[in-house]
Amino acid sequence: MKKTRAPDLTEERIKVVIDILDGWTGKLTWDLLLDAVEEASGVRYSRFTFAEYAEIANAFSLKKDALRGTWKGEPSQPRDERVRAALEQAARYKAKVERLEKENQLLLEQFVTWATNAERKGVTMAMLNAPLPKPERDRTKRVK
Template identity: 80%
Template sequence: MKKDRAQNLTAERIALVLDTLDGWAGKLTWDLLLDAVKESTGSRYSRFTFAEYPEIANAFSLKKDALRGTLPRTRGEPRDERLRAALEQAERYKAKAKRLEAENQLLTEQFVTWALNAERKGVTMDMLNAPLPKPKRDRSKGED
């Protein structure tokens, strides 16, 4: 029996995976994440597919590290459903902020690497920061 191929990972699907990770509570494994994504999207992806996307792999590792060694809450959950929902949303936002800070750090490191490598090849920062040429739009073929 031939397996149906999962849909390509679009920016929206990647955002959904990242949002799922941001709100994750409890044990986290690749299989559990894949199951959760399949439940919300209907598509079954592989661990290797997710690992090809640095933002997913980094978010997974970061969340795994955050969950490692944490103990369950000893105090009771609030009774008010709205308060519980607000607290859960706040936790998701905190997790997302932490993930975005880690992504920003990686991108900053990548930029420094690129800048140093460009400088070694004789490309100056002024050359790198030069504005891009304006696209030729809204001109008829006879104009120039």
């Protein structure tokens, strides 16, 4: 029996994977992530598919770094379900903020590289910062 191919990763599916990573606690491996994504979406992807998408690969790597050496089993959980849910949501938001800050730093580094390379080729910052031309929305183009 031939295996069916998993559907392409859309922006929505990538967001699901990253949201899972943001809320991740405990040991993290590609196989555990693949299992969690399959449970959430009903689709089994491969590690190689996820590694091809920079957003997922970066989020995985950053989460792995954040978890490294800190996991020693599940912490004791409050008995009140509302408190537990609020703490879990706060942990997800904190993880998301940390990931976004690191991604922002990577983008800033990339911008500096681009700006430096552009300047070396004679493109000035003024040229790069020039406003884009406004689209001609009011005029209907007529073909003659």
